[in-house]
Amino acid sequence: MKVMGVDSSTQSVKVVVRDAESGELIASAARPHPAGTEVDPNAWWIALQGAISDVGGLAGIAVISIAGQQHGMVVLDAAGEVIRPALLWNDTRSSEAAEELNAEFPDIHELVGSRLVASFTITKLRWLRDNEPASAARVRAIALPHDWLSWKLTGSGDIADLFTDRSDASGTGYFDSASNQYRLDLVEAALGHSDVVLPRIVEPNRFGFDDGILKIAAGAGDNAGGALGADGKRGDLLISLGTSGTVFAVSEKPTHDPTGIVAGFADALGDFLPLACTLNAAKVFDSTAALFDFSHEEFSHAALAAKPGAGGIRFIPHFDGERTPDRPNAHGEMLGITHENFSAMNICRAAIEGVLSGLAFAVEQLKSQGISTERIIMLGGASRSEAVQQIAAEIFEHDIEVLAPAEYVADGAARQAAWALRGSELPPAWPLQGSKVVPFSGVASQARADYLEHLRSM
Secondary structure, eight states: OEEEEEEEOSSEEEEEEEETTTOOEEEEEEEEOOOSSEEOHHHHHHHHHHHHHHTTOSTTEEEEEEEEOSSOBEEEOTTSOBOSOEEOTTOGGGHHHHHHHHHHOTTHHHHHSBOOOTTSHHHHHHHHHHHOHHHHHHOOEEEOHHHHHHHHHHTOOOGGGOEEOHHHHTTSSSEETTTTEEOHHHHHHHHSOOOOBOOEEOOTTSEEEEOSSOEEEOOEEHHHHHHHHTTOOBTEEEEEESSSEEEEEBBSSOOOBTTSSSEEEEOSSSSEEEEEEESOSHHHHHHHHHHTTOOHHHHHHHHHHSOTTGGGOEEEOOBTBBTTTTBTTOOOEEEOOOTTTOSHHHHHHHHHHHHHHHHHHHHHHHHHTTOOOSEEEEESGGGGOHHHHHHHHHHHTSOEEEEOSOOHHHHHHHHHHHHHHHTOSSOOOOOOOOEEEEOOOSOOOHHHHHHHHHHHHO
8 A cells, every 4th residue: 555745845845655564665756835934825735736746646545644844824714714824934023922922921931842932833923913913813723834734635624624743733832742732821822812723633643634535644743754754763863954954852751941942842653852943054055055156066075175173264154043042133154264264165164064063052952951862863955965974973073874865754754644554553664765874083073162152152
């Protein structure tokens, strides 16, 4: 039997079809999404339909599961119509709203596992209330991107049929993943009313929809889907390098970080997924490579040609503001430039060192929450770079296991679909496509220390 997994990310939708028993890849396809931090959800729906068509449609698919970008606010009226374009996770206009809600609920990290930053859905609801009150008053359902797409697939126009899973719900800012309950008091405080439908929580090995023909599993947030696709286990630290950079760990216990750096998310298995996220990762590499008209391979070669520390250049990669640390209005900086070190190879290396140092800062915050690390796994598009791999071992001062290129979020969704098909206690044990270990040389990177010093001076 065949199952389908979907990754509806910020930049594109990816679809994989796999054998439900063996996990063998049968087909895959991708379609782009519009750029920007404010997007009409119908663009995702059109892209998803196109990608599904590209792999032969839903005929013969036993179960489909959708993983999607977290936090995005999709607001619907009573008839199920989209009220306004979705505000995505990387839209920072709600940063002041986040500060207001944190002040109003100083123990919010205890209530929902996370102190709020602009990414969280609840902050976007407050922004909507304050800036578009007529739209806020019309809201009768709040969905996340994966919730809305799963609902669209059902063909239902009834907002009562919306469903989600605890991993994605844990990124809203109004869901407690320890009790698996929504906090309607927080919804009302943010939106101005709580007369809304919130998607019902579906167990990860169950169907959210089954009409005898089409079966749809619970789905997941993208990071939880990626952890499931990469077979992350307790004691694993996963570093994902895509549009954003994320570090997350599978944990038996929830976290409640009062600083807001570590988000207390849930995973797709029933455990927890404490996570820290930076807004700037692969796009920084892309922009730096474009500056010199380098291909990705040329960018990597140039970075490896430079010595560790990039001749003293310190690269602060906060191009789009930053989430870790919480600096939504920040800009990038390049410091320490001299006539001697101002070269393409040093700038390329400094860009990688800066991005990875930001993630190392995030890892330190995870460890402060009692998260122990036995293995570091790196995945995501930018992890394919040899320079990124080697510099990561220096920055994190640890051997790095680099997973073979694959669509791990979509694969995780497909694995969840197969799990729901079985209805078993544990998901199927599909083999990974392989990995390699990049050893730590034993010499720590000065770039990491320089970055941390800069953060303390801000």
